[in-house]
Amino acid sequence: MSKLVIPRKTVYRLSLYYRALQRLRTGKMATVSSAALAKAAGVKATQLRKDLTYFGQFGTRGLGYSVEALGKQLTDVLGTTRLQPVILVGAGNLGAALLRYPGFAKEGFEVLAAFDLKATKTRARELGVKVLPMTKLGEFIGEHHIKMAILTVPGVVAQEVANQLVEAGVLAVLNFAPIILQVPDNVVVNNVDLAIELENLSYFIQ
Amino acid sequence: MSKLVIPRKTVYRLSLYYRALQRLRTGKMATVSSAALAKAAGVKATQLRKDLTYFGQFGTRGLGYSVEALGKQLTDVLGTTRLQPVILVGAGNLGAALLRYPGFAKEGFEVLAAFDLKATKTRARELGVKVLPMTKLGEFIGEHHIKMAILTVPGVVAQEVANQLVEAGVLAVLNFAPIILQVPDNVVVNNVDLAIELENLSYFIQ
DNA sequence: CTGTGTGAAGGCTTTCACAGCC
């Protein structure tokens, strides 16, 4: 039962499976084979089956998995982790875009507020979310028990802002700044570096 | 010499090292130890040293690496892969933001044009880049020998657009749509799924 | 004594092969 034994990469793929399943659900299919679901999720069938056995067995041999039941199992494992309130720090180009990006809300994350040096009402109206000055950061995190933050500030101030976030109680950071944040062990950071993704891609086309 | 033997993950980290080095270069340091550079890049020192030995040995025992020389080596390996022309398809919220994002240009990628169903001159002026209708996609790719594309269209049309890209000759796609693209073996896809990154983060804070 | 280079060991994931069930 303990989540702790589920490998990191497996957890990541569980999200992929859940997504793929949702698409199938709208397609009215009652059942999926590991082969079909695996293809939709971009992995090998055996990998999917092994991943699922980390937390039980709910397939029917000869038939596949019940879309309904598997979906429920996945929400049980990932489910409690969704619907988290999140804040965004740094409402520049990228930050502003992410605020307008429907993908977060669609997957159950609500961005409660954005923080920026320039916090004006006009900006708030533009972005459709509360925009507060950086001075209110700690207070807001404490009051709303925020655990997750999206960090879209320039690289040069990222570490400093991260320190503030951690001090205020944030435990997870989705970091878009192109630097490695130094944080305590109990804080998790996922880095998204778009330039590096492009660079990496280009390497593999010779 | 052959790039082919450099592991995927190593290539990815080379970009991290290069970034970290650039920061040190502005700091006027002439030399770095593997320990210092590794910390800046968020990896273990032994890992960095092993990564570097895949394409030579240019450290000085007892001293460290020459910032200058190592930087040059890294550009030699990654360098030819930079300065690639790129197009962006889907100038919605996320796409528009990426066009304004200075990170790509800073790392040597020029976005030559954006493609969207709604291609107006006003839009082009707003975004600071040529915006063309989807009907011109294939032609443009062919004429400009484009090999890389950033895909920021809605999930439901992503596969269809990807097919067009591949057919026109694109070999690498940075995909932001939350689906797994089915492409031929000679085409590389890197997926960036922001909602999954958040979901994954939240799992690890219990 | 500091810090690199590297074979060997270790650990983690993925894949295989096939037994078992519908």
Place this chain on the structure above:
DNA sequence: GGCTGTGAAAGCCTTCACACAG
């Protein structure tokens, strides 16, 4: 016959331990 569940094998990376150079 079709498809899942899973121990065993293989593969891939990371880390260790230490020889070696400045």
